[in-house]
Amino acid sequence: MEQLHKDLIQCYKNQLHGMRVFHKTLSQIGIIQNDLIIEKGSTTIMAPKLVELVSDVFDEDISVKSRRSAVVFARKAATYILKKYTHLSLKEIAPYVGVNDHTTVLYNIKTAINLMETEDWYRLKMEEIEKSIQEYNIFVTKN
Secondary structure: OHHHHHHHHHHHHHHHHHHHHHHHHHHHOOOOOOOOOHHHOOOOOOHHHHHHHHHHHHOOOOOOOOOOHHHHHHHHHHHHHHHHHOOOOHHHHHHHHOOOOHHHHHHHHHHHHHHHHHOHHHHHHHHHHHHHHHHHHHHHHHO
C-alpha cells in the first residue's frame, strides 16, 4: 500500500510538471495570457492544513464560536488564505472558518486585505503564513 501511495504521488508530480511546461509553452506562443496561471492556488495543500497553519501562527482555534478579537483576526486571515490558495467557493470556505454564510466569508476577506494594508503586525503574520505555504510548495514540487 505504501508503494502505491509513492507511485501515485510521483505520477501526480509528473503530471503537474507536464502541465506547467504546457502552460509555459501556450503562454510563450500567445495562446493564453500569462496572468492565467495554473498555480493560482495550491494544488498540494488541503484546506484543513491551511486552517491549521493559520491557527498555529495566530495561536487561536478558528473553529470556535467566539467574538474575541484574536479569534476574529485569525478567522479573517484563514478566509483570505483559503480563497487565495484553494479553488473553494465562498460557500465552501465558510465551514472551515466557523461561519455560516458566504457573505461573512467575503467580508472577512475584504477586512483581511484592509488589515494587511493598515496594520503592520497583521501583515507580518500573513507574510509568515504565506512564506510557510511557499516553502511547502517548493518542497513538494521539487521532491
